[in-house]
Amino acid sequence: MSALLELAGVSRAFGGLRALSSVDLAVQRGEVVGLIGPNGAGKTTLVNVVTGVHRATSGRVRFDGEDVTRLRPYQAARRGIARTFQIVQPFSAMTVLENVTAAALFGGAARSIAEARAQAREQLAFVGLEQAADRRAGALTLAMRKRLELAKGLAMRPKLLLLDEVNAGLNAVEMDAALALIRGIAARGVTIVIIEHLMKVVLSLCSRIVVLHHGELIAAGKPSEIVKDARVVQAYLGRRYAEAQPAHG
Amino acid sequence: MAEPLLAVSGLRAGYGDVQVLWGVDFAVHPGEIACLVGSNGAGKTTLLRALSGLLPPSEGSIRFAGGELAGASPERVLGAGIAHVPEGRRLFAAMSVRDNLLMGAYLRRDGAAALARDLERIYEVFPILAERRAQDAGTLSGGEQQMCAVARGLMSAPRLLLIDELSLGLAPAVVDQLSDALRALNREGLTLLVVEQDVATALELARDCHVMDSGRITRSAPSEALRNDPAIREAYLGVI
Amino acid sequence: QDTIRVGAPLPMTGPLSPEAVKQQRGYNLWAETANAAGGVKVGAKRMKVEIVYVDYQSNTPRAVQAAEKLITQDKVSFLFSPFGSGATKAASGVSEKYGVPTLAATASSAQVYDQGYKYLFGTFTPNDTLTEPLSDIVRKAAPGVHRVAILARNDLFPLAIAQEMEKSAKKRGMSVVYFEKYAIGTLDHASALTQIKAQAPHWIFATGYTNDLVLMRKQMADLKLEAPVITMIAAPAYQEWIDATGKLSENVTSAAWWHPAVRYKGKDLFGSTESFVKRFQAKYKTLPDYAEASAAAAGAILQMAIEKAGTIDPAKVRNALASFNETTFWGPVKFGPTGQIVSLEPPVFQIQGGKPTVIHPAAIRQGELRLGVK
């Protein structure tokens, strides 16, 4: 079976800065892949290229057997790619419910507004936001907004979900709940790419981790291998983390 | 114990009809690093906004270095020596990194030489910013932006620095760097109040810790004590 | 009812408002003079006149609306047209619809009158009555003048008269080396003038409103564009144009339908031209220009027609106007079959020593055409 998402030699430059340089990456169906790397490594840029926000300067992106390199964001969304934003982007003057309804209506399979609303309620219940359904999205706290992003993503019935730091800003206990949530999503058969700086999240969820640095893939492999990789430790984890690691694991 | 640098009592504030802070009391002592933890929506951000004058409190007092700051404008608060690194960073996106840092020093009037010296010092602490000094802040990566935001806060040469969500979105190595940098600054006399979700990191960094719940400070204690408190462990540290 | 109500839609705000002021002066002077004399004689009784003004904001359809409002709401018996050929043409449909005799004081273009309307009468002769004598004079005084450049504002009257000028020039064997329109609101004429200069014309003929021609005259001087004859229509007839261009106004020629130097013995309430000018000066401390005089003349003519008809019945007054044949301070007045005046010989004049000096017709000539405008 071919990979769900395939990047071949993808580069993206901003002026003189190469935010991504010939990245090759394949994500298999049903996988939960972690994407880590220092700040500014190009992780968000990669998500933007896959979803059509930025167009690859060179290279190709294939999704589900089709070339999606030149698609516009809404087209990517309709083919089954959903994402969350690192800097959350709700429709702040709309209610939480309406936000998710929009996702179900335009990105999902809902045929009418009423149907979309029903689906949205389901997703809100799933992420635990049903209490907040009628609040203005702009008045939510950061963590709630991140859950809202998740609900929006899910309402689109995606094949691939790109999570850009959805767990940032959660404390450990809240995070445990979030992890359970993401596991539940994966269990539905959704392929997931997680970008996160919280190693706890990445390590506990991902079957495979890829590491970006200066726009290049510097390592890929099982979590246990990655945390010991000298280059990853040097560029990303820091010595202290590496030292603390044995005690942890 | 010395006089507190910041003493908050009975502070109430909210947004329109929504009251968020229901009488907050706590104190921060000079020269310490204090941290503020609490679950999502507890009102931590709201508290910092009230402290820095962005959100006028409806009641209560904020005493800072002997003066009363409740109801003061952000300008006066900053002038008195409290700088605030806001949630979401809020950099000036189309300004260069350097200009952002200079904006941090907007109220300072101690001369160009002092400014230049502080700028150099900042670049030492955050070398990546030196590299990107001419780049527009809006195009920095998330972590770079956070560093720039902290650095900008420092440029006002504050006595007390408030940081909302210190480690949010930062690579582990950077969190270490930042913590080291803050400790160094703290040793030089800077007082810090940090909101941090990673309670383990927070407890490690801070001397005193304040736990916030539903718009009130429910507990204030030395970090040491909290770390070993089973209730706190269960509520905020969790288990993997 | 013992007053005669006359409606006057005017562009009191908007770009045409200076014109509205002039119209208003003329109408007011007529109404005051008539009322001071006891009013208009209608059969056996005397009726005072009252002018009902409505501002149409220099917006033509608003003028139509204003005319309709005046007729249906304010119940006026007669109408003075809105300003200019365009708005007059538009509003004449309304007065025709309601059968209200209407006097147009500022409409000259033939297109206004050839719609077959019966209730519209105008005090301006057709445009070619200005360009024809002008061309004759220039031809005679300066046989060497044969290259003509025309620059016209793209607007009903200025464009129409420019087209007449083109015809008049060609008729006399002159060649039109430049003919362009400029858009309303143009802030800069340098390019057009530079191009004209490159053509080295002998005669520059420019049309537009006061501000256009102030700017254009100034820019001609800036570009050192000179010619034996420079004609501008119609601004030089206005004192404010002369004031605003100062020395640059010298030797610019123009033509208009009337000039305070003409001399007619009128049978209207003002009597002779001289006594009209005197009254006007007494009230407004300045010489009347053709627009102001035309407005007063419209009132005077209406008054005579009413007095002749002996009633304010619209159809009867309309007939009195159609068969009107009298001399007024404005000149001999007789309306042609379309309603436009046919009996006037408009004067041609030139600014000499900062003052308009009549150079045609011969009967009232004050000076000779001088060549060379710098």
Next chain:
Amino acid sequence: MKRDALRAVAMFVLIALLPLAGDSYWLRLGTTMLMYGVLAISWNFIGGMAGYPSFASAAFFGLGAYAGAVAQKLGAPMGFAWALAGAAALVFAAALGVALLRLRGHYFAIASLVVAEVLRELVNAATDLTGGGMGLNLPIPRLASIEGQAMFFFYAMLALAALAFAAMLAAMHSRLGFGLRCIQQNESAADMLGVNTTLYKVAAFMLSGVFVGVAGAIYASWVHYIEPPDVFDVLYSVKAIVMVLIGGAGSVFGPLFGAALFLSLEELVWRNYLQVHTGVLGLLIVLLVLFLPKGLISLRRRTA
């Protein structure tokens, strides 16, 4: 939605009774009011729902007026000419929308503002077809009495306003309206959710053009004389916005209330303050903005 529709029907029936009460002057006012209503409702599609501050109303209006007038001049019957004007505005809006709606915010506002100016000058220059600066006279319909004509145009405008209103009501409760609201809030997020933003925006722009185009054509037939500076007057664009703001942006009845109120103010002031009427109107606008920034609709909410 049902309740709004019922109320709207009641309201339009009430307006339809106006000719019983008034004379031709009132009829003229009523027609103008309905025309303003069409302008305001139409602006609401692009400005209120999609959040794009369009100043293109004047362009659509002028285009429709000239399309209708020229068609009639060339011999087309009036009704056909009106339909043609609507079609012209629709096509023009589609083409223009594809080009302009890539711009955001202020830039879009200006570009749309400038379109009317360009059209005006083009119409001005095309003297043979449009009469240019000399304006264009339309045949005065000799079909009926003066009152009959006034009545006819009143009901024509009423029908158009009702149509525009129905379209707005339908759009607001449809997928289109939902998508437009998403675009208004955050366009890139909407895009990311699968909203075909270009398509939706262009659709909104077309809706905001077509009724105005027909209104322009009806207007031309009604006043039977048009000229470029009048029908392409930028004030049509500005007034449409001010009316929606006065009424309350984003609400169903706001645009209509706004149109009625604005026209009443304009008319009252125009009649009563000859020298200073524009100034007084300005003052009223300033006061409204300062004290009722959310529009008249907010009054009802406040008292409720």
Next chain:
Amino acid sequence: MLVLQVLANGLILGGLYACIAAGFSLVWGVLNIINILHGSFIVLGGYLAFFAYSIAGIHPFASILIAAPLFFALGYALQAGLINRMIAAPVLLTLSLTFGLDLMLANGMLVAFSADFRKIILDPPLGVLSVGPLVVPVDRLTAMILALALTGLLYLLLARSRIGRAIVAVRMDREAAALMGVNVKRIYAVTFGLGSLMAGASGALLAMIFPISPLVGPAYLGKAFVICVLGGLGSVPGAMIGGLALGVVESFGALWLGPEYAVPLSFTLLILVLIVRPSGLLGKRGYE
């Protein structure tokens, strides 16, 4: 030759245009206010210069020195007293506000000054400068140089001074600027004051070149719109380049296509520029 003269004409006109637009662009970019009053302020500045010259004999170049502080104060007061109340409102509301104010001001000027066109006639006139075959009117040239100098000063103020940086910061993020200790309302008032100052000063310069009347405000406003979009909102160098470009394009448009097409040409150009570069020529740091 002809081309050179037209180029010179265009550049000189463009310099004046730049000055018209700079203040408008600033207010728009920073305060997010489309200041409809700008055109009327220019006219008012023109009247100031006109009366200063005709009554007191003050040369228009000198009357800039009077116009500048006066208009700054006027703008400052207007913003501080009135517009600041609406500052967080959507752009269309503030637009309506300035639209209403403009109706009042224009009407007021009409009552006060009447609609007559007036023009400053310098006595003695400044004459023209002949450079080879080129002729350049000295008054226009000087006005353009002064206009560009003013615009340049504004640029320096924004780029170099502390208050300039505060203005830019407020433009980008109001709340963050407040956190830096910037008094946002005062910066707003200062910015509006600066915009008004530029309007008044350019009006004083223009009164020497163009006939003024209360009715010409919209024409200037239209130019300002076009220029500031051409150059990119809020960017002073953008206004400068946009102004010069517009002047040159209009001049050549009039030469090659006929004066009738000068204005539509410039507008068409504007739309094209926008389609190709949606944030203006220099719009990289533009507002949106």
